[in-house]
Amino acid sequence: MAGRTTRGESLWLRYMVLGSWALVCLVPMLWFLSIGLRPRTEIITPQPVYWPTFSLDAWHALWSDWPIGAYLRNSVLAVAGSVVIDLILAIPAAYSLTRYEYRGREDIGFYILSTRMMAPAIVAIPIFFLFRNLGLLDSVWALMLVYAAINLSVVTWILRSYMMDIPKELEDAARTDGASDLRILWEIIIPVTLPGIITAAVIAAIFAINEFLFTLLIASTANAYTMSVALANFTGGSDGIIYNAIALVSFLAFLPIFILVVLIQKNLSRGLTMGAVKG
């Protein structure tokens, strides 16, 4: 049965379906990349231009007209800081939720999970007032704290899933040798959970880079604008939206994320489901 798999499903159909979707993914991306590499005069035209002139106008404009360096710095600082906060809080929390038996454990775990369901819009106004009263509006610190809060549930649940896989005997052996609980956490659990920690960190970083609503409310100048929200402000007054700059910044943010995700590819599905699927 040439051209057929063992299941009797035709290969032709399979590659038609998969190939079409690959085009659906790639064509808009490549077109958007071409937007970033063309002059502004060829973007909004009476007839769309499909074969544009190559131009680095947008790249030069990014550096001369916009504080793109500041946007990059803000994104990196806020995201990295938030991931560090998350790990510091989530590692002991996940350890507690998996390695001890105590009253209320399930409820605490579920409470942490349930914060993932909280819509940003529900808490947006109180959080805005909170940071205003603290004098933290338009600061990277506020973003760091908010991003950490958004991702804490995800990070804790991913780590919880990985820690549940560690056989109890590993700890018991160390415990009979007289090691304290904290030493077991530091010297056994953390090294063994490292793939989970990396997965959780990457996923938290992606969500943080993408965050829009809170950043929109908190940031108002280059002091705190991140790449995600700066995009929405690439307008040149009467010239309208500066799409080529937007497209370039989009790919600028895409590249590091893409590399990180390829690195954790094996753990991605487990991370995205907060540990519910073991990929």
Place this chain on the structure above:
Amino acid sequence: MRALFPYLLVAPAVTYLLSITLYPGIYAIYQSFFLVRFNEWIPVGTDNYVELFADTEFWGALLNTLIIGGIALAVECLLALVLAYFAYRDPFIRGWRIVFLMPMLFMPSAVAFLWKLAFNDGRVISDLLMRLGLISQNIDFLGSVPLARLTLIVADVWQWTPFLFIIFVAALQGQDQEIEEAARLDGARWPQIFWNISLPMMRPVIAVAVILRGIDITTMFTNVYIMTNGTPGGTTETISYFIYRQGFRTFNFGYASAAAVIMLIITVVSAQLIVKRAFRSGRA
């Protein structure tokens, strides 16, 4: 001390989360009983709620969220299931996965601009449809209710189908191959095997994935903010955008908080009913 230790380990995380859920929740409930004018808070009792329940824009936003989110979620689920089924035993699965997940790795604000340009500002979609001879003149995608909603749905489907795809592939790869093999030897054909064996086995995973996607889709904000601003006539305004607009465009904070409280109640109830169960069975 020994008995307290596990609580001490989990306490910092819980405290941190309470400060961004419990504190804002109470704050929103409190504020929803006030008329907030700059720094002046005038108590108005339940006026905000009375007004809200009579506000067609509020009910409209709830309905829009359900329509746009519901259609997008259904399409994403179906596409992801079909794609995952065809891809999971393909020798090039790693390649497919990398290509398919790319849209998910762009910032949502970037994806919103991509489709805003394609549908509206750059008229690319209209032009392509005209070249194919399907339409005879430019379409104004923001001029009609179903088309404006369609642009939001397309943007969401394009970006987030990969999320479900990746999870479904993992679920299919992780399932017991022997059951399928046995069914095949008994003469079952692949659609039967998929429908009667693979799909039921995937159910817990599908539930978790759909819930996670459902949470994000019902809180859709960025695409509305960038692509439609709720036009035409508020028919693409989601509930998140409604709260934002009431709060930060018209500075009607008390009113916006009342809407947030309603959303909070819906969230808490559905979390208790659906999510708890799904995540329990998801780990079975």
